Amino acid sequence: xxxxxxxxxxxxxxxxxxxxxxxxxxxxxxxxxxxxxxxxxxxxxxxxxxxxxxxxxxxxxxxxxxxxxxxxxxxxxxxxxxxxxxxxxxxxxxxxxxxxxxxxxxxxxxxxxxxxxxxxxxxxxxxxxxxxxxxxxxxxxxxxxxxxxxxxxxxxxxxxxxxxxxxxxxxxxxxxxxxxxxxxxxxxxxxxxxxxxxxxxxxxxxxxxxxxxxxxxxxxxxxxxxxxxxxxxxxxxxxxxxxxxxxxxxxxxxxxxxxxxxxxxxxxxxxxxxxxxxxxxxxxxxxxxxxxxxxxxxxxxxxxxxxxxxxxxxxxxxxxxxxxxxxxxxxxxxxxxxxxxxxxxxxxxxxxxxxxxxxxxxxxxxxxxxxxxxxxxxxxxxxxxxxxxxxxxxxxxxxxxxxxxxxxxxxxxxxxxxxxxxxxxxxxxxxxxxxxxxxxxxxxxxxxxxxxxxxxxxxxxxxxxxxxxxxxxxxxxxxxxxxxxxxxxxxxxxxxxxxxxxxxxxxxxxxxxxxxxxxxxxxxxxxxxxxxxxxxxxxxxxxxxxxxxxxxxxxxxxxxxxxxxxxxxxxxxxxxxxxxxxxxxxxxxxxxxxxxxxxxxxxxxxxxxxxxxx
Amino acid sequence: xxxxxxxxxxxxxxxxxxxxxxxxxxxxxxxxxxxxxxxxxxxxxxxxxxxxxxxxxxxxxxxxxxxxxxxxxxxxxxxxxxxxxxxxxxxxxxxxxxxxxxxxxxxxxxxxxxxxxxxxxxxxxxxxxxxxxxxxxxxxxxxxxxxxxxxxxxxxxxxxxxxxxxxxxxxxxxxxxxxxxxxxxxxxxxxxxxxxxxxxxxxxxxxxxxxxxxxxxxxxxxxxxxxxxxxxxxxxxxxxxxxxxxxxxxxxxxxxxxxxxxxxxxxxxxxxxxxxxxxxxxxxxxxxxxxxxxxxxxxxxxxxxxxxxxxxxxxxxxxxxxxx
Numbered sequence: 001x002x003x004x005x006x007x008x009x010x011x012x013x014x015x016x017x018x019x020x021x022x023x024x025x026x027x028x029x030x031x032x033x034x035x036x037x038x039x040x041x042x043x044x045x046x047x048x049x050x051x052x053x054x055x056x057x058x059x060x061x062x063x064x065x066x067x068x069x070x071x072x073x074x075x076x077x078x079x080x081x082x083x084x085x086x087x088x089x090x091x092x093x094x095x096x097x098x099x100x101x102x103x104x105x106x107x108x109x110x111x112x113x114x115x116x117x118x119x120x121x122x123x124x125x126x127x128x129x130x131x132x133x134x135x136x137x138x139x140x141x142x143x144x145x146x147x148x149x150x151x152x153x154x155x156x157x158x159x160x161x162x163x164x165x166x167x168x169x170x171x172x173x174x175x176x177x178x179x180x181x182x183x184x185x186x187x188x189x190x191x192x193x194x195x196x197x198x199x200x201x202x203x204x205x206x207x208x209x210x211x212x213x214x215x216x217x218x219x220x221x222x223x224x225x226x227x228x229x230x231x232x233x234x235x236x237x238x239x240x241x242x243x244x245x246x247x248x249x250x251x252x253x254x255x256x257x258x259x260x261x262x263x264x265x266x267x268x269x270x271x272x273x274x275x276x277x278x279x280x281x282x283x284x285x286x287x288x289x290x291x292x293x294x295x296x297x298x299x300x301x302x303x304x305x306x307x308x309x310x311x312x313x314x315x316x317x318x319x320x321x322x323x324x325x326x327x328x329x330x331x332x333x334x335x336x337x338x339x340x341x342x343x344x345x346x347x348x349x350x351x352x353x354x355x356x357x358x359x360x361x362x363x364x365x366x367x368x369x370x371x372x373x374x375x376x377x378x379x380x381x382x383x384x385x386x387x388x389x390x391x392x393x394x395x396x397x398x399x400x401x402x403x404x405x406x407x408x409x410x411x412x413x414x415x416x417x418x419x420x421x422x423x424x425x426x427x428x429x430x431x432x433x434x435x436x437x438x439x440x441x442x443x444x445x446x447x448x449x450x451x452x453x454x455x456x457x458x459x460x461x462x463x464x465x466x467x468x469x470x471x472x473x474x475x476x477x478x479x480x481x482x483x484x485x486x487x488x489x490x491x492x493x494x495x496x497x498x499x500x501x502x503x504x505x506x507x508x509x510x511x512x513x514x515x516x517x518x519x520x521x522x523x524x525x526x527x528x529x530x531x532x533x534x535x536x537x538x539x540x541x542x543x544x545x546x547x548x549x550x551x552x553x554x555x556x557x558x559x560x561x562x563x564x565x566x567x568x569x570x571x572x573x574x575x576x577x578x579x580x581x582x583x584x585x586x587x588x589x590x591x592x593x594x595x596x597x598x599x600x601x602x603x604x605x606x607x608x609x610x611x612x613x614x
Numbered sequence: 615x616x617x618x619x620x621x622x623x624x625x626x627x628x629x630x631x632x633x634x635x636x637x638x639x640x641x642x643x644x645x646x647x648x649x650x651x652x653x654x655x656x657x658x659x660x661x662x663x664x665x666x667x668x669x670x671x672x673x674x675x676x677x678x679x680x681x682x683x684x685x686x687x688x689x690x691x692x693x694x695x696x697x698x699x700x701x702x703x704x705x706x707x708x709x710x711x712x713x714x715x716x717x718x719x720x721x722x723x724x725x726x727x728x729x730x731x732x733x734x735x736x737x738x739x740x741x742x743x744x745x746x747x748x749x750x751x752x753x754x755x756x757x758x759x760x761x762x763x764x765x766x767x768x769x770x771x772x773x774x775x776x777x778x779x780x781x782x783x784x785x786x787x788x789x790x791x792x793x794x795x796x797x798x799x800x801x802x803x804x805x806x807x808x809x810x811x812x813x814x815x816x817x818x819x820x821x822x823x824x825x826x827x828x829x830x831x832x833x834x835x836x837x838x839x840x841x842x843x844x845x846x847x848x849x850x851x852x853x854x855x856x857x858x859x860x861x862x863x864x865x866x867x868x869x870x871x872x873x874x875x876x877x878x879x880x881x882x883x884x885x886x887x888x889x890x891x892x893x894x895x896x897x898x899x900x901x902x903x904x905x906x907x908x909x910x911x912x913x914x915x916x917x918x919x920x921x922x923x924x925x926x927x928x929x930x931x932x933x934x935x936x937x938x
Contacts, residue, residue, distance in 0.1 A: 057784065063885075063893070065697045073652060073697070162661060170665040172658060181661070234700045239708060255787065258708045259885025260780055263787075287784045292883045296779070299771070485646025488654055513657055523653075523660050 035268045038279055039122025041104060042271050047593045049274040050610030052266075056286045057306045059297040063259050063290050067245055068233040069213050070143065070171035076290070081213070083264050083286070084126070084247030088117050088136070089210030091509055093600020096406040098206050102131070102214060102248060102271075106206070112553045115196040115205060116189070126267045127246045129218050133188035138217035140186040140196075142224045144174035169229045173212060184209065201551040203558060204510040216246045238262075250281040250607040262288045272607060282610035301586050302326070308591075308603060311584040313392035314458075319586065328588045331596045335394040335402045336583040340462060340503040341575040342379075342450065344372065346527040347495045348535070357495040361444050366498075370429040372573040376415035377422035378473050379466060384579050388461045392584070396577040398566045399514075403583075403598055407511055409563040412570035422473055438474035447476035451490070452501040454481040462578055463501045492529065501578075502526075511562040512550050518565060519546050527574045538568050622919045626912060633911050634904055635680065641900050642676035648696050648898045670696060683904070692908075693901035695894070702905040706887065712781050713886030716875050719802050720810035721867050728814045729860070732821025737848065739826060748822075751815035759812055763881035766804045776804050779883030809878045817863060824856035831855075858929055865921020868913070 064077045069085060072078050088103035100106075103117040123131040147156040148166040156165035164181055167174055177184060182199035189195055198205060223232040237244050238256035245253045248271065251264035264286040272280040291297045294312060301309035302319040304326030311319055311330060320330055344366035350356045358366065365371045381395035394402065398412040430441035438446040450466065452459045460481050467477040477499075490497045508514055516522035520534040520543055534540035545561045552558050569575065585602040587594060590611040596602045603609070649666055652658050667673045671682060686693055692702045731751075735744045770776040777783060781801050782794075789797055828834065829852055837847045879888030887906065894902035926932045 063889075066699055068699070071699055161664065167665075170662060170669070172662055175659040175662045176657060231699055235698055235708070236700050236704055257782070257885070259712070259889055260782060261784060289780065289784065290885070291779065292880070292889075296883065300778070303771070483645060485644070485650045488650050489645050492653060508657070516657075 033126065033268055034128035036124045036128050038273055038277070039120070039271070041120040041122055042273050043100075043120070045272055045274055045280065045605070045608050047274065047595075047605065047608040049276040049278060050282045050592055050608070051612065052278070052282050052610070053284045053613035054282065054611040055613070056283045056308075056609075057289070058286065058308055059289045059291045059300050059306050060262075061291060061294040061297045064235065064238075064256070064262060066234055067238055067253065068230065069215070070169065070173060071230055073172075080253070080262055080288075082249070083251040084245060084249040084253060084267070085213035085215070086248045087211040087213050088119070089206060091207070091211075091599070093597045093604040096404075096509070096599055098210065101210075103210065106210070108206075108553070112201045112203075113198050115198070115209070117194050117196070117210070119192040119194065120271065121192050123248070123271045124269045125216050125218070125246045125248060126252050126269050127219075127243070128269060129216070129246070131214075131248060132191045133194040134191075135214050135217045136194045137186050137188050138221065138224075139212065139215045140177060140184065142217075143169065143215055143220065143229060144171070144177050145183050146224060168227065169224075171230065177209060177212060179205075201553065203550055203553055204512045207510050208513075214248065219244060219246045251283075251286060254285070259290055261290060264288070270607065274608070281607035283606075284613070301328075304328075304588075308585065308587045311586050313389050313581045313584065316392060316584055317390065323586075326588070327590070328586050330584055330586045331602050333403075333583040333585060333596060333601060334598050335396075335580045337401050337403045337580070338503055338505040339396060339399075339401060339580055340459065340501065340578045341396075342375075342466060342499060342501045342578065343527045343575050344448070344499045345491075345495060345497055346535070346574065348528070349495065351494070351496070358498060361440065361442060362448060362498060365440060365446065368429050369572055370425045371431075372576065373415065374422040374425040374429070374473070375470070375475075376573050376576045377418045377425065378469050379415070379576065379578065380417045380469050381579055382417060383469075384462055384465050387465060388458060389579065389581060393579045393581045396580045397570060398577065399518075399569045399575070400511075400562075400566060401580045403580075404509075405599065407559065407562055409566040411563075412566050414570075415573070415576075419472060426473070433474055436474055437476070445476070446474070447478065448498040449478040449480055450499045450501055451480040451482055451487055451497055453484040453487055455484065458581075459501055459503065466501065466578070491526065492523070500526075511558070511565070512546070515546050515550070518569075519543050536572075538572050542568055618922075619919065622915060622922075626915050629915070630908055630911055633907055634684075637904055637907055638676060638680045638683075638900075641898060641903070642679075644898070646898065647672050648900070651897075683901070692905045695899055695902045697894075697897055697899045698902075702901050705890065705902060706905060706909065709885065709887045709890045712884065713875055713879070713888060715798075716802060716805055716809065716879070716884060716886060719806040720813070720875075723806050723810035724813035724817060724867075725864075727810075728817035729821055731814070732818040733825055733848075733853065735818065735822045736825035736829065744822075747818070751818050754811045755815035757812075759808065760877050760881055762808045762811065763805075763878050766808050767882060770804060777801050781885050805875075805878055805882050805884050808882065809875055813867070817860065820859050820863065821856065824859055825852060828852040828855045854928075858925060861924045861928055862921045864924065865917045865919075868917035868920055 060076045060079060062074060062076045064080050065074055066072055066077050067081055069081050072081055086102055088101055089098050089106075090101045091097070092099045102119060102123065104120045105118050107116045108114070109116075117136070119131070119133060119136070125131055144167075146168040148168045149155065150157050158164070159166045162181065179199055179202045184199070184205075185197040187195050187197075196205070196209060220229065220232060223229040233245060235256065235258065238253055239258065242253045242255060247267070250267055250270050250272075252267050254263045254265040256262050266281050266284055268279075270280055274280065289300070289306070291300060294310075295315070297306075297309060298311055298315045298319060300306050301311070302315075302322045304322070316330065322328075323330065345358050346363075346367055347357045348363065356363070385391060385393045385395055397414045398409060400408045402408050402410070426438065431438050431446065432441070433439075440446060450463055452463045454460065460479075463479050463481070467479055470477045487500060487502070491500055491502075504517075517524045517526070519525065520528070520531040520539045523529060525531070528535060531539075534543055542565050545565050548561045549558050549565075552561070583601070585596070587602050591609050593605065593608045593610060594602060595605060597604065648670065649663060649672060653663060671679050683693065694700070695702055695705050698705055731747050735747050738744055766776075767778060770778045777800065781798065783797050783801070786794060786797050834847060834851055837851050838844075842850075875884070875886060876888035876891065878884065879886045880892050883889070891903065891906045894906070
């Protein structure tokens with residue numbers, strides 16, 4: 001008779017078998033990549049020579065979703081992709097100017113329509129295959145612009161709503177690399193020269209087009225041929241065939257364990273060297289652990305488990321206590337490029353049932369510039385900085401944060417905390433105090449609801465301070481902390497709201513990237529999106545200036561125009577800016593060649609960082 | 615027997631239909647969809663959003679989407695993950711093992727502790743051992759899993775005795791085969807305890823009650839009367855009869871093998887199916903969520919089926935007949 005007790009030893013054996021099956025995976029054989037000698041055209045970096053071989057450990061909040069730059073949406077995937085792919089140009093982390101990367105130099109035709117890039121000679125992909133203009137042409141013409149063909153007729157399928165041919169691989173970069181919906185003509189003049197002909201003058205092309213990651217033709221062309229380009233380079237590739245992830249970046253993916261870690265190895269064929277002719281990068285391996293969220297990631301750094309970490313302002317105090325024990329330094333980089341702002345719904349339309357989005361008497365207040373200015377004067381930004389961010393933030397007065405030195409206009413009208421002026425402006429606009437409540441000229445008490453997303457405690461705290469500041473003016477603010485998706489739906493589809501507090505992160509390096517926010521027909525023109533024609537004169541002026549910024553090649557004129565945009569935004573206060581958190585990066589002291597810049601951060605010269613091998 | 619199994623498997627079909635229908639309705643009622651987050655980004659052209667909505671079918675009413683999905687499932691195609699762009703089956707397959715392993719070890723842990731404790735508590739009924747063990751069992755039962763998980767993370771962080779999260783250490787790939795198994799086990803210790811401890815109390819109380827019932831029965835009296843040694847009576851007669859409800863409980867545990875670890879995985883950052891499902895739900899990556907829910911429903915039915923079969927195997931008095 002069998003006893004149930006026999007069940008358990010069998011169970012244990014089964015478990016051990018499972019374990020050994022899981023653990024017997026050999027490390028991937030990246031070591032045998034063919035190494036092609038450095039070419040004469042390799043870039044020499046201006047840092048003291050270092051030593052190869054160190055291991056760099058970091059964390060990322062959240063798993064990667066893909067390694068395909070065409071479909072990557074989240075920050076973790078983007079960070080992983082930027083390790084192994086590069087573009088023709090990039091931004092100088094000190095001056096903010098556009099500097100060469102894979103292209104050695106470029107010429108722009110006098111009419112501003114033709115950009116000719118001269119690629120560095122003798123460069124090879126990480127697998128040793130030569131890097132040529134064919135790869136650049138492939139990236140645009142095949143990966144981005146391939147059309148969807150009708151299987152019956154063989155003709156491109158036309159999208160009835162736009163009247164343009166449908167793309168076979170619709171992706172964010174593909175649409176991004178079109179100018180007003182028109183394609184850029186790309187041709188290889190010779191093996192190392194490639195010419196882009198634009199359909200119309202497009203000022204940010206050198207940055208947006210030049211900064212586009214170049215894809216390896218010899219690896220991806222079969223995916224274009226069989227129509228699987230968007231499915232290529234998925235996490236399955238990363239798990240089973242990491243060698244297919246070929247790039248021009250300093251590192252290559254060596255292995256990936258879902259939900260656990262991504263391991264990068266140095267690219268033996270990288271194209272930069274130090275002054276002694278040693279090939280970069282110095283770091284042998286990067287091990288990036290995937291942790292649940294940015295708090296967990298901060299904790300790991302504070303315990304000395306990782307080498308570098310972007311630290312949240314509210315975590316600095318306790319993390320800095322561990323600085324001596326774990327031998328790290330917290331670099332303060334000043335204001336970040338994240339913004340936070342309050343805006344009022346200025347959409348004059350009505351719902352399908354004929355109900356106006358905003359009650360008419362409230363719309364009268366919101367659309368009065370004096371009301372918005374009074375609100376702005378009444379916001380105690382320094383109070384938010386001190387109370388919510390413990391002093392680790394900067395009061396924000398304009399659309400561009402001070403971090404973006406090249407485009408930040410420091411002289412816009414400032415609305416420093418001044419309740420007396422706020423009251424004077426409200427009185428001028430016909431508002432009167434009755435008891436301790438503010439009323440408009442028609443006798444309506446002034447009150448509105450303000451929504452922000454409930455999963456961001458910094459925002460809910462800012463909203464609370466804002467409501468208290470308004471209460472001091474006699475305005476009652478009803479706070480609504482709700483789900484982010486609901487906010488998006490209410491601000492962009494149903495328009496059923498009065499005011500909202502949200503933020504934008506990752507300030508764009510070129511002002512034209514803000515056109516969807518600033519131009520009146522823009523999708524993200526928060527206060528009144530997608531207008532058929534500008535509702536106000538100042539919005540019309542901003543539209544005009546933004547169009548100029550799009551087609552003007554002269555940098556000084558572009559800057560002057562964008563400065564004027566910021567002045568109008570500050571004067572009119574359609575977005576009432578609050579604060580920008582400061583940026584902090586922690587780095588272990590063993591790393592050499594560290595030269596933090598406000599624009600580039602601490603790790604911008606990652607390929608030149610080195611430490612004694614551990 | 616065969617008819618019984620077939621009948622049980624057939625009940626899966628209406629159940630899966632109902633559950634997936636419910637999930638589809640709920641997800642379509644929830645505000646926003648998979649594309650909502652990218653609508654807030656400044657460099658996403660409206661054309662791309664329209665294109666993606668068309669591609670994912672999000673521009674259609676939910677019942678049309680459900681119909682398409684059902685059609686694909688009938689052709690054994692569970693669909694694509696929108697965020698990962700890989701087939702859902704691949705995605706779940708890549709995470710399945712870690713969760714399976716954790717559930718198995720915690721099951722083993724719970725059983726290995728609960729059965730002897732329950733038996734001892736019954737044999738030494740009303741002794742100090744019985745009182746203490748039931749007190750501890752209730753204490754363990756009353757601590758919520760997520761809180762215990764937080765405590766475990768805190769414990770690991772403060773003492774440094776155990777790793778904080780993960781299933782393997784960063785040196786894993788450079789270790790010998792034995793080292794890798796040890797590394798894996800080392801990372802399993804805390805999640806196993808947290809996940810297993812809640813189950814101990816229930817199992818132990820069931821074991822104790824059944825054991826007491828069996829001890830009082832006539833055949834035990836008979837066995838004792840004819841001079842069978844006490845140990846033999848306990849293990850040959852009492853335990854055999856007391857174990858039946860636990861076999862049923864095993865079936866339920868089996869059903870939670872792949873889905874029960876969700877909270878523990880998330881809090882302790884264990885890279886299994888739970889974390890994947892949770893993040894997919896947050897991102898409204900609906901085919902992943904649907905597949906995961908179908909998986910747990912199937913496991914529930916299979917687990918109960920398995921329990922019934924085990925019961926028939928362990929107790930010759932039970933026969934699995936179709937009740938026609």
